[in-house]
Amino acid sequence: MTSSKTIVLRSSDGATFEVDEAVALHSLMIKHRIETGGADSTTIDVPEVTGNTLSKVIEYCKKHVEAPNSDDLKSFDTDFVKVDQAVLCHLAKASYYMNIKGLLDLSSKTIADMFKGKTVEQIRETFHIKNDFTPEEEEELRKENSWNLFV
Amino acid sequence: METRIDFLEWLEPDMAFKILSCLDDSADLVRASAVSRYWQKIVVSNGLSKQLCMSTFPQLACITHVVGPSHENSSERDHRAYASLFRALTSFPLTYCIADPVSASSTDNYPQESIMNTLDPRDTIRSRGSYWSSKGSNDPETLIYSLTANICVITEINLHPFQALFQFDFPIYSSRFVRFRMGHPKSCNELNYDFVDAQECADGKFIWTYTSQMFPVIQQNRLQRFKLPEPVICIGGYLQVELLGRVQKQASDDKYYFCVAHVQAIGRQLSPAFSVEFSEPSNNVSLKYDVEKFGLTVSNRQNASLSTGLLPVQPPRQLAWGNLQDFMQIVEAHDDGVEYDVWVDELDPIL
Numbered sequence: 001m002t003s004s005k006t007i008v009l010r011s012s013d014g015a016t017f018e019v020d021e022a023v024a025l026h027s028l029m030i031k032h033r034i035e036t037g038g039a040d041s042t043t044i045d046v047p048e049v050t051g052n053t054l055s056k057v058i059e060y061c062k063k064h065v066e067a068p069n070s071d072d073l074k075s076f077d078t079d080f081v082k083v084d085q086a087v088l089c090h091l092a093k094a095s096y097y098m099n100i101k102g103l104l105d106l107s108s109k110t111i112a113d114m115f116k117g118k119t120v121e122q123i124r125e126t127f128h129i130k131n132d133f134t135p136e137e138e139e140e141l142r143k144e145n146s147w148n149l150f151v
Numbered sequence: 152m153e154t155r156i157d158f159l160e161w162l163e164p165d166m167a168f169k170i171l172s173c174l175d176d177s178a179d180l181v182r183a184s185a186v187s188r189y190w191q192k193i194v195v196s197n198g199l200s201k202q203l204c205m206s207t208f209p210q211l212a213c214i215t216h217v218v219g220p221s222h223e224n225s226s227e228r229d230h231r232a233y234a235s236l237f238r239a240l241t242s243f244p245l246t247y248c249i250a251d252p253v254s255a256s257s258t259d260n261y262p263q264e265s266i267m268n269t270l271d272p273r274d275t276i277r278s279r280g281s282y283w284s285s286k287g288s289n290d291p292e293t294l295i296y297s298l299t300a301n302i303c304v305i306t307e308i309n310l311h312p313f314q315a316l317f318q319f320d321f322p323i324y325s326s327r328f329v330r331f332r333m334g335h336p337k338s339c340n341e342l343n344y345d346f347v348d349a350q351e352c353a354d355g356k357f358i359w360t361y362t363s364q365m366f367p368v369i370q371q372n373r374l375q376r377f378k379l380p381e382p383v384i385c386i387g388g389y390l391q392v393e394l395l396g397r398v399q400k401q402a403s404d405d406k407y408y409f410c411v412a413h414v415q416a417i418g419r420q421l422s423p424a425f426s427v428e429f430s431e432p433s434n435n436v437s438l439k440y441d442v443e444k445f446g447l448t449v450s451n452r453q454n455a456s457l458s459t460g461l462l463p464v465q466p467p468r469q470l471a472w473g474n475l476q477d478f479m480q481i482v483e484a485h486d487d488g489v490e491y492d493v494w495v496d497e498l499d500p501i502l
Contacts, residue, residue: 089158096166108166112173120185129157132188141185144231147238147449 008043015051017058026061028099048097053090060103081110160189167193177203177237195226200233210384219440232440240304243419247462248303253295254346254353257286261350266294274313274412282313287406294392295353300422301388307378307417313410314372324410325370327396334359335387338431357389370398386427390416424448
C-alpha cells in the first residue's frame with residue numbers, strides 16, 4: 001500500500017492547508033520548491049497569496065488532479081471563475097506566482113472577456129481605472145481612432 | 152473618495168500582456184490602448200495588434216515592414232496599421248476579386264475558347280458557347296488571373312465546368328479536382344507581355360506563397376462553390392486555378408479536354424487603404440497604409456449583398472428597342488469576329 005504524502009501550504013496571513021502531494025505538484029512553483037527543498041520540505045510558504053485565495057487555488061488543483069478527464073471539468077471551470085472581480089484578480093495573480101498554467105489561462109481569458117465590447121469609459125468604470133491622459137491627448141486619440149467608434 | 156488602483160498595473164507586466172493578448176478583435180485592442188497610459192504602453196510597445204493579425208492570418212508573416220504616416224514612431228505606426236488591417240480583413244465588404252486573365256497553360260481554339268470567356272458568368276452568348284478549353288491531353292492545366300487589388304483576402308472560389316450542348320451526348324468537360332494557389336510575380340517586368348494572346352503559360356513567372364487542398368469537382372453544369380477552410384490573404388494579387396484529373400473525352404478525336412465556363416473569386420479587397428510592395432532583389436515586402444482612404448472605406452461601407460453588378464464582365468442590360476444606336480454599340484462590343492463556319496462543322500455529328 002502506498003502512503004500518499006501530504007504537504008502543508010502556508011499563506012501570507014498564516015493560514016495553513018494540508019493537501020496531497022500530487023495536488024500540490026500541480027503548481028510548478030511548489031514542485032520546484034519541493035525538488036530543491038531538502039529535508040524540511042513538508043511545509044511550503046506561499047507569501048504572495050492570502051488564505052482565501054490559496055484555498056480557492058487548492059480547490060482548483062484538487063479537481064484538476066483528481067478528475068482530469070471528467071466530463072464536468074469544463075462546467076467546473078466556467079463556474080469556478082464566476083466570482084467577483086477582486087477575487088478573480090487575486091486568483092490570476094496567484095496562478096501566475098504559483099505557476100499553474102491552466103488556472104492562469106482560465107483567469108486571464110475571463111478577465112479579457114470582461115472588457116470585450118465595452119467602451120473605453122465603461123472599461124475604466126468596471127476596473128476603477130484613472131484616466132491619466134490630458135484632454136489634448138484624449139482628443140488626439142479620439143480623432144485617430146474614430147473609425148473604431150472610439151468612445 | 153476611493154483610491155483607484157489600476158488592477159493591470161497591480162498585476163505583473165507579463166500578466167497584463169497575457170490578459171490583453173486574449174483579446175481577439177482589434178477594436179477591443181484599440182479601446183484598451185485608450186484606457187490609460189499604462190494600458191497604452193502594454194498594447195503598443197508589445198505590438199499586440201500585429202500579434203493578433205499574425206496569429207489570425209499567418210500569410211502576413213512575409214511582411215517585413217509597414218509604411219505609413221511618417222510622424223509616428225514605429226510602434227505607434229505598427230499598432231494603428233495592424234489594428235486597421237485586422238478590421239479591413241474581417242469587415243470590408245465582400246466583392247468579386249478577379250480583375251483580368253493572365254494566362255492559360257493551353258488553349259484549344261484561340262480566341263474563341265480563350266480564358267477571357269471565363270470572366271463572363273454566362274456559358275452561352277448569342278447561341279455560342281462562352282468558355283475556355285484546354286488542348287487535348289492528360290496533363291493538369293492552370294488558369295492564372297490578376298486580382299482587383301494586390302492585397303485581398305479570399306474566402307471562396309467558384310468554378311462552372313462547361314457542358315457542350317452542341318456536341319452529341321452533351322459532355323461536361325470538368326476535372327476530377329481543382330486546387331488554388333496565390334502569390335506574386337517574381338519580377339514586375341516579366342508581366343509586360345500578353346501571355347493570353349501569345350497562348351503561353353505564365354506559371355514560371357510567379358512565386359506561389361499559398362497552395363490550397365485539392366477540392367473534388369462534380370461533373371455537373373453549374374457554378375460549384377469551393378469555400379476555403381479559412382480566409383486566405385493573397386499578397387501580390389495573383390490567383391492560379393489548377394485543374395487535375397481528366398474525365399471527359401471529346402468523341403471526335405478521342406482526347407481528354409478541360410472546359411470552364413466561369414471562374415469567380417469572392418473576398419475583400421483591401422485597396423486603396425492598403426497595398427503591398429515587393430522590393431527586388433531583397434524580397435522585402437512592405438505594407439503601405441493610407442489612413443484617409445481607410446477612414447473613407449469604413450464610412451462608405453454599405454451592407455449590400457454581393458451583386459453580379461460587381462463582376463468584371465456583365466451581361467448587357469435589357470435593351471430599350473427605341474434606342475437603335477445603343478443596340479448597335481453593344482453588338483459591336485461583343486463581336487469577336489469568329490467565322491460562323493467553325494460552329495457549323497462542330498454540329499455535323501448531330502445533323
